[in-house]
Amino acid sequence: MTYKRVFAIVLDSVGAGEAPDSKAFGDDGADTLGHVGHFYEGKLALPNLASLGLSNLHATPIEGIPVAEPAKGAFGRMQEISAGKDSMDGHWEMMGLPVKQPLSTFPNGFPDSIIDKIAEFSGRKVIVNKPYSGTEVIKDYGERQMKTGELIVYTSGDSVLQIAAHEDVIPVKELYRICEYARTLVNGPEYTVGRIIARPYVGPDKDHFVRTANRRDFSLEPTGKTDLDFLKEAGFDVIGIGKINDIFSGHGITKGYHNESNMDGMDHVDEVMKSDFTGFCFTNLVDFDAKYGHRRNPEGFGKALMDFDKRLGGVIANLKDDDLLLITADHGNDPCFRGTDHTRELVPLMAYSPTMKQTNFSLGQRATYADLGATILDNFNVEGNGVGTSFLTEIAN
Ligand SMILES: O=P(O)(O)O[C@H]1O[C@H](CO)[C@@H](O)[C@H]1O
Ligand SMILES: [Mn+2]
Numbered sequence: 001m002t003y004k005r006v007f008a009i010v011l012d013s014v015g016a017g018e019a020p021d022s023k024a025f026g027d028d029g030a031d032t033l034g035h036v037g038h039f040y041e042g043k044l045a046l047p048n049l050a051s052l053g054l055s056n057l058h059a060t061p062i063e064g065i066p067v068a069e070p071a072k073g074a075f076g077r078m079q080e081i082s083a084g085k086d087s088m089d090g091h092w093e094m095m096g097l098p099v100k101q102p103l104s105t106f107p108n109g110f111p112d113s114i115i116d117k118i119a120e121f122s123g124r125k126v127i128v129n130k131p132y133s134g135t136e137v138i139k140d141y142g143e144r145q146m147k148t149g150e151l152i153v154y155t156s157g158d159s160v161l162q163i164a165a166h167e168d169v170i171p172v173k174e175l176y177r178i179c180e181y182a183r184t185l186v187n188g189p190e191y192t193v194g195r196i197i198a199r200p201y202v203g204p205d206k207d208h209f210v211r212t213a214n215r216r217d218f219s220l221e222p223t224g225k226t227d228l229d230f231l232k233e234a235g236f237d238v239i240g241i242g243k244i245n246d247i248f249s250g251h252g253i254t255k256g257y258h259n260e261s262n263m264d265g266m267d268h269v270d271e272v273m274k275s276d277f278t279g280f281c282f283t284n285l286v287d288f289d290a291k292y293g294h295r296r297n298p299e300g301f302g303k304a305l306m307d308f309d310k311r312l313g314g315v316i317a318n319l320k321d322d323d324l325l326l327i328t329a330d331h332g333n334d335p336c337f338r339g340t341d342h343t344r345e346l347v348p349l350m351a352y353s354p355t356m357k358q359t360n361f362s363l364g365q366r367a368t369y370a371d372l373g374a375t376i377l378d379n380f381n382v383e384g385n386g387v388g389t390s391f392l393t394e395i396a397n
């Protein structure tokens with residue numbers, strides 16, 4: 001074992017620029033970090049991410065983020081090989097299970113065969129049933145739902161079936177039950193949907209509706225073993241923070257924490273860092289994506305990055321000699337791009353330990369996100385499914 005504890009933090013949707021296949025997704029030109037930096041005209045202050053090589057790894061330096069000379073650790077970018085660009089694809093691929101078969105998407109809404117069953121099960125009429133932004137859909141249909149108790153079902157460019165419900169009209173527990181039922185309808189073979197997402201919200205009227213932290217993702221069961229399973233079976237601790245537990249349907253996780261927000265997530269990271277464990281702590285911070293990326297709000301996105309960066313300073317300071325920190329993302333969500341969907345991009349990769357031998361070097365452009373999990377398995381001498389190439393020797397202490 002090289003490192004006793006490995007911490008990976010996924011900055012959900014913080015893409016690092018165009019990927020070789022961006023065009024095939026209609027996303028050529030997307031660059032989440034580059035465009036947020038440009039929006040801030042040099043005032044995006046991310047000193048800790050910068051010290052780990054955030055600008056070094058980008059094709060050209062990000063505006064306002066100095067190239068670290070030298071960078072504290074190793075840096076690079078990773079390319080996605082999964083068919084989709086959703087969180088599930090990204091996280092599964094990081095853990096050695098790329099999603100090779102495209103999952104079902106519904107640009108024209110879900111077929112009656114699915115909608116009718118949801119209506120019958122819930123005893124509620126289904127409305128909307130088309131791609132929509134989740135904050136817009138409650139603005140447009142929330143007041144109606146408060147009167148009628150109908151279910152707001154919508155989707156996006158991703159393989160997702162989302163159900164929005166006012167917490168006072170459809171209690172959260174009932175919403176979860178409906179989502180669990182909807183899950184059973186789309187596990188294949190006809191339709192295979194990545195995630196059913198419960199989207200509860202509160203508020204008196206359309207100008208004051210807010211979505212709550214009771215969001216829950218009901219993912220497809222992993223279609224095979226992931227690196228998390230291999231680690232757990234080998235007796236290591238596998239701690240999931242944020243929607244990690246949901247994304248893997250609890251598989252391979254020994255302890256899970258639900259996040260209220262990015263800052264709450266970082267509180268959990270701090271708490272776990274203070275504990276003694278041997279294994280892997282996997283964190284997802286979703287606010288970048290849900291609150292700013294899909295909302296095409298570059299200002300909020302940059303602010304969230306700066307808030308994270310402040311907390312990162314504490315994490316770096318608290319790392320023990322045998323801790324390894326990895327920072328990456330699951331896809332892009334360029335807040336300056338057209339539409340409101342995720343963007344196919346390369347993702348950043350930063351690796352740092354206070355004791356790593358070699359520093360200030362590039363890990364290059366990794367051919368798959370699975371290199372991350374392969375490195376973690378290699379660190380713990382655990383055999384996996386052979387997907388991905390470990391870069392442990394390069395970052396060893
Ligand atoms: O618009 P909201 O509800 O945030 O939904 C977004 O969140 C989903 C998961 O990231 C995406 O597929 C997109 O639909
Ligand atoms: Mn995501």
Ligand SMILES: [Mn+2]
Pocket residue numbers: 013289290294333342
């Ligand atoms: Mn998203």
